[in-house]
Amino acid sequence: MNLPIIAYGDKVLRKVGVTISKDYDGLEQLIEDMKETMYNAFGVGLAAPQIGRAIRLFIIDTTPFAEDDELNDDERAFLKTFQRVFINAQILEETGDEWTFNEGCLSIPDIREDVIRQDTVTIKYQDENFKEHKETLTGLAARVVQHEYDHIEGILFTDKVSSLKKRLLKKKLENISKGKIDVDYKMRFPNLKKK
Numbered sequence: 001m002n003l004p005i006i007a008y009g010d011k012v013l014r015k016v017g018v019t020i021s022k023d024y025d026g027l028e029q030l031i032e033d034m035k036e037t038m039y040n041a042f043g044v045g046l047a048a049p050q051i052g053r054a055i056r057l058f059i060i061d062t063t064p065f066a067e068d069d070e071l072n073d074d075e076r077a078f079l080k081t082f083q084r085v086f087i088n089a090q091i092l093e094e095t096g097d098e099w100t101f102n103e104g105c106l107s108i109p110d111i112r113e114d115v116i117r118q119d120t121v122t123i124k125y126q127d128e129n130f131k132e133h134k135e136t137l138t139g140l141a142a143r144v145v146q147h148e149y150d151h152i153e154g155i156l157f158t159d160k161v162s163s164l165k166k167r168l169l170k171k172k173l174e175n176i177s178k179g180k181i182d183v184d185y186k187m188r189f190p191n192l193k194k195k
């Protein structure tokens with residue numbers, strides 16, 4: 001089922017996600033629904049708070065980035081295979097040089113901003129079968145993990161821009177929360193005015 005994506009301004013996007021167990025009600029279906037929702041919106045990642053659940057779950061599929069011919073062959077080959085379900089993730093370490101990438105977010109349509117992050121991340125998590133993993137990622141794969149991980153910590157990429165940029169974005173973000181935006185996937189807006 002294609003779920004509505006929660007727009008900027010909703011409190012659920014600000015909650016720190018709770019740990020879940022194997023017995024979490026309807027987990028398998030939830031993961032399927034999140035995949036459908038992400039692909040329908042042409043996203044490369046989707047976190048559970050974005051569909052209204054403050055739990056430590058996000059999914060990633062960076063396949064679309066594999067087409068980017070500015071990347072080297074190794075990175076493209078890896079991005080093509082980088083499809084994961086992250087449950088109860090914890091970032092253990094962020095290292096490496098800081099770099100800038102122009103980020104966007106399905107909960108914040110039509111806004112893209114340069115965000116600075118470190119280029120390497122080590123993360124431990126459980127997959128959809130609750131098997132434990134520890135993985136070190138770099139470049140764009142790390143970037144997507146960092147962005148989605150922020151969601152389960154209640155953080156949005158627009159928090160990470162300069163205070164000047166924040167002032168410039170304020171009105172646009174208010175409009176998104178009110179549903180004053182054209183978007184071609186299903187969304188739920190916290191401050192939508194009933195007509």
Ligand SMILES: [Zn+2]
Pocket residue numbers: 104105106107147151
């Ligand atoms: Zn996002």
